[in-house]
Amino acid sequence: MALGQGLGALFEDNSVTDNAGVAHVRLSEIEPNRAQPRKNFDEASIQSLAESIREHGLIQPIVVRRSGMGYKIVAGERRWRACRMLELDEIPVIIKDFDDFKSSQIALIENIQREDLNPIEEAEAYRELMQTYGMTQDKLAKSVGKSRSVIANALRLLDLPDAVKDLLVDGRISVGHGKILAGIDDDNTIIRLAESAADGQLSVRQLEKRVFNSKKTNVDIEYGPLDEPTDKSMENFCTEMEITLSDKLGRKVKIHSSQGGVGSISFDFYDKDDLINLAALIAGE
Numbered sequence: 001m002a003l004g005q006g007l008g009a010l011f012e013d014n015s016v017t018d019n020a021g022v023a024h025v026r027l028s029e030i031e032p033n034r035a036q037p038r039k040n041f042d043e044a045s046i047q048s049l050a051e052s053i054r055e056h057g058l059i060q061p062i063v064v065r066r067s068g069m070g071y072k073i074v075a076g077e078r079r080w081r082a083c084r085m086l087e088l089d090e091i092p093v094i095i096k097d098f099d100d101f102k103s104s105q106i107a108l109i110e111n112i113q114r115e116d117l118n119p120i121e122e123a124e125a126y127r128e129l130m131q132t133y134g135m136t137q138d139k140l141a142k143s144v145g146k147s148r149s150v151i152a153n154a155l156r157l158l159d160l161p162d163a164v165k166d167l168l169v170d171g172r173i174s175v176g177h178g179k180i181l182a183g184i185d186d187d188n189t190i191i192r193l194a195e196s197a198a199d200g201q202l203s204v205r206q207l208e209k210r211v212f213n214s215k216k217t218n219v220d221i222e223y224g225p226l227d228e229p230t231d232k233s234m235e236n237f238c239t240e241m242e243i244t245l246s247d248k249l250g251r252k253v254k255i256h257s258s259q260g261g262v263g264s265i266s267f268d269f270y271d272k273d274d275l276i277n278l279a280a281l282i283a284g285e
Contacts, residue, residue, distance in 0.1 A: 022061050024090045029070040030062070032077050033107055041081060050082040058083060061092040065103060071095070074103045101133050109144055118169045119178065123154040145277060147270070150250035156182040164194040173197045176204035176243045180211055205239050238263070249281060 062076035073080055074096060083091050098106065108125045117125070130140055137155075141148040157168065157178045164181060167173045177197045181190045193210075196202045202210070238255040245253040249267065257263030269275040 021094055022092045023095055025064075025071060025093050026090055027080075027083055027088055030064060030080060030091075030093070031067070031070060031072055032080065033073050033103060041078065046078060046081050046085060049078060050085040053079070053082050054086055058091055061094050063096055063106070064093045065096055065098045072103070074098055074106055101129075104129060104132070105143055118171070119154065119157055119175050120165050120169050123157050126151055126154055127158060147250035147274075150247075153179050153182075153247075160194075161187045161191055163191050167194050167198050174204060174244075175247050177202075177207060179247075180204065180207050184211065203236075203240065204243050205236050208243075249278065251278070 058079060060076070060079065062079050063074040064071035065074055066072075071093065080091070104125075108122075108129065126140060126144075129135055129143075130137070135143070137148050137151045141151045153175075157165070157175070160168075160178060160182055164173070164178070168175070168178050173194055177194065181194055184190050184193070193202065193207060197207060235257075238257050242253050242255050245255075245265075251270075252268040254266045255263060256266070267278060269278050
């Protein structure tokens, strides 16, 4: 299943709105998935979700699979946590016959689609799937509906120093920063540049320029010229957007713009199926 097709496609014909295949089980019989890729849950967000459930009920059932005498969550741990906060006795669930791999795959896809994972959690989930099930990057990319380059770039983030990974987790630097920093050999230099980026002193474009110029002129990366004339503000903005869209869509993106701001965007695609997935992503389906 490609990511652009939507999480619902994984659940075959189970329609949440029609409550097809929905059962009610005791909350105490359900346990979280210990292999859940998401490690950090925002308590304030769960509290808000709990208030919504209190008012409107649990509109979207949790997806579970049988585990021993009870059930294990496949998708919907935030909803489960919110229901526990409300001390509900029973909740609606959809029971699926998934193995460990399918459960891990779906948990990862659900979090990616809802943008619930920070970059390090996502990368660790990719690595866990690869190591546990002996998957190549190509096979994993196809499994979760991403391009191989997205998987490769995500895994490279795991090689960054812990201090830099913490900045990514906290959202103080972007994945674009992380990708560039991962190409630098010296950890101390990586940390200092990351801290500068976190303090707002280096945009992704500026960091990219600094690394490029240091390699070209043999000037220390930390002190190399930024080479960003102020009259190129539109060009720099478009470059930033290219990097952002490339990270989001997992492919090369090129923005062509005039000084007046009018322009066009082009995307790379790799085969017919990839084009279909790209169209679905752009259309928000």
